[in-house]
Amino acid sequence: MRQIFVRAIGGVALAALVMGGAAACKQDEGGSGSSDASKVCDLKIGFFGALSGADAGLVTPGKQAADMAVKQYNAEHADCKVSIQAYDSQGKPELAGGLATSAVNDAKVVGIVGPAFSGETETAAPTFQQAGLPVITQSATRPSLSEQGWQIFHRGVGNDFSQGPAAASYIKGLNPAKVFVVDDQSAYGAGLADEVKKALGPLVSASDKATDNQQDFSAIVTKVTASGASALFYGGYTEEASPFLKQLRAAGYKGAFVGGDGIYDANMLSVTGKADVEGAVATCPCAPATAAKGTFVQDFQAEYNAAPGVYADVAYDLTKIFLEAIGEGKSTRADIQAFLTSYNKPGAASGVTYKWTDKGELDPSQVRVWAYVAKDGAWAPDKEIPKA
Template sequence: MRQNFVRVLGSVAIVALVAGGASACKKDEGTSGGSASKACDLKIGFFGALSGADAGLVTPMKQGADLAVEKYNAANADCKVTVQAFDSQGKADLAGGLATSAVADTKIVGMVGPAFSGESEVALPIFDTASLPSISPSATRPSLSEKGWKVFHRGVGNDFSQGPAIASYIKNVLKAQKAFVIDDQSAYGAGLADEAKKGLGPLVIGTDKVVDNAQEFGAQISKVKTSGATVLFYAGYTEEAAPFLKQLRAAGWTGTFIGGDGINDANMLSVAGQKDVEGTIATCPCGPATAAKGTFVTDFKAKYSVDPGVYADVAFDLANIYLEAIKAGKTTRADIQAFLSTYNKAGSASGVTYKWEANGELDPAQVKVWAFKATAGAWAPDVEIPKA
C-alpha cells in the first residue's frame, strides 16, 4: 500500500557505518560445558503510519508486533527485545529520513514494515544498502519485489493476486454489469486499479482519479452517477475514501462501494458512518484476523480490549520470526537475513506458511484473498475469493 511516487534522494552515506550488522551487549550464560554468550537488548523495528488519517489501518499491525515481543520477553526476562517504532504518518516524503535513522541504530536487526508501498519504495533502498532485513505485513505493490533488494520480504500476497480477486468478486458475487474504477494515484492505488481493470475488462464503463488529501469529490460523483455504474471500485485509502463515500450517498448513489485493503480499517467505518458505510466491501490479501489460530485473538483482546484488526495476526507472526531467529542466536542483520532465506514454518496466528521466493515474494501457494463487508459497524468476513 500508500503514497505518491517519490524519488530517493541520497541520504544513505551513513549506512556504510552499519552495513556489517548490529552490535549488542553480550550476556554470559553458565552451561554444563562452560559458558556461552548471547546478544541482549536487540531491537525489532516497526515502520508505518502510527498517526494521521491512515493510522487506523496500521495501528493493529503495531499492536500485533508488540504483543509478540511482550510474550517473548515474558519467557526471556533475562535477555529482552524491544520494538522501535518509526511513524511515517503514511507519507512517503518522511520515509527517507526515518529509514536513515533506523539503519543508524545498530541494535535494530530486523524491520516489520514498511506498511505502505509508497514509503517502501523510498525506505527499502536504504535498508538494502545497510543490509537491514525487512518483512512488510501489508505493502502490496508488485514492483517492490522487482527492484533487486535482497532484504525485501512480503508477508502477504501482492496486487497480482488482490486485483484479479476484486474483479472476480465484482463479476461473480456482485454480478455487476457496469463498474466504475477510481484510484488515488498512489503507488498502491494506481497499481491495484490497473490489475482490477484487467480482470473486469468491458465491465469498466468509466475511470477517474482523485488527489492525495482531497475532501471534495463533486466531479467524480457526477461521472459515476451519469455512467449508470452499479459498482464503484475505489483503489486508495480511507483518508479520501470515507468522505468520498459519504458524498456519494448524499448525492443519491445507491450502488456498491468496494475497496482494497487500503480501506479495511476502523476509521473507514467510523468516519463514513454506519448508515453510509453499511454494505461496503473491502478486500485483503489475508485471512480474517478475528479467526486467527491459537490464543492470538484471546491474547489480543485481553491486552487491547478490541478484536484484532486487519493484518494484526500477520505482524504478530512476522515479529515472531525475528524473535525465533534471535532466540536461535542470530543476532546480526546478516545472520537474520540468512535465517529468512531458508525459513519455512507456519505462523501460529495466521496459519500461513512463511516461505519466501528469491525475490522476497511469499510462496504463491500460501496467498489467499478475502472480502469483508461493513456490517453493523464492523468489518465482517464475507467470503474467501477463489483464486483465478
C-alpha cells in the same frame, strides 16, 4: 504526498553498518560447550508505518500485535530482552527516507516489520538494502516492490497480482452492467486499480483519479452517477475513500462500493458513518484476524480489550519470526537475513507457512484473499475469494 516516489537515502555513510549491522549485547553464560554460551540481548525490531494520521487504522492493530509478541518474548527472556522501535511514517513517502536512515543508523535494529504501505516502501527500501537491514512487510502489496533487486525485501501477504483479480472476481459476481474505477494515484492505489481494470476488461466503462487529501469529490461523483455504473472500485486509502463514499451516497448513488485493503480499517466505518458505509466491501490478502489460531485472539483481547484488527495476526507472526532468529543467537543483520532466506514454518496466529521466493514474495500456495462487508458498523467476513 503518498504518491510522490522519492528515493532519498540521505548523506549518511552506511558502510560500517553494512559490514556490522548489530549492536548485540552478548551475555556470557558459561563455557564454550554450552548451547547458551552467547545469548543475544538488547536488540531492537523496528516497526515502520503510519502510527498516526488518517490512515493509522490500517497499521495500529499490527503495531499492537508486534508489541504483544515482544512482551511475551521478554516474559520468557527476562534477563535478555528485545524491544520494539517505532518509526511513524504517517503513511507519507516523503518522511520514509529520513526514518529509514534513522533505523539503519541504530545498529541495535536488526529487522523491520514493515514498511506498511507501498509508497513508503519504495522510498525506504534502497536505504535498507544498502545497510543490509532485512524487512518483512505485513501489508505493502504493490507487485513491483519485489522486482527491484532488494535482497532484504520480504512480503508476508500476497501482492496485488492476487488481490486485483480477486477483487474483480468479486465484482463480477455482483453482475454489474458497468463498473467505474477510481484510484488515488498512490503507489498502492494506482497499482491495485490497474490490476482490477485488467481483470474486469470491458466491464470498466470509465475511470478517474483522486488526489491525496482530496475532500471535494463532486466532479468525480457527477461522472459516476452519469455513467450508469452499478458498481465502483476504489483503489486507495480511507482518508479519501470515506468522504468520497459519503458524497456518492448523498448524490443518490446506490451501487456497490468495493475497495482494497486500504479501506479495511475501523476509521472507514466510524468516519463514513453507519448509514453510508453499510454494504461497502473491502478485499484483503488476509484472513480474518478474529479467527486466528492458537491463543492469539484471546491474548490480544486480554491485552487491549478489543478484538484484533486488520493485519494484526500477520504482524504478530512476522515479529515472532524475528524473535525466533534472535532467540537462536542471530545477532547481526546478515545472520537474520540468512535466517529468513531459509525460513519455512507456519505462523502461530495466521497459520500461513512463511516461505519466500528469491524475490521475497510469499509462497503462492499460501496466498489468500478475503472479502469483508460493512455490516451494522463493523467489518464482517464475507468469504474467501477463490483463486483464478
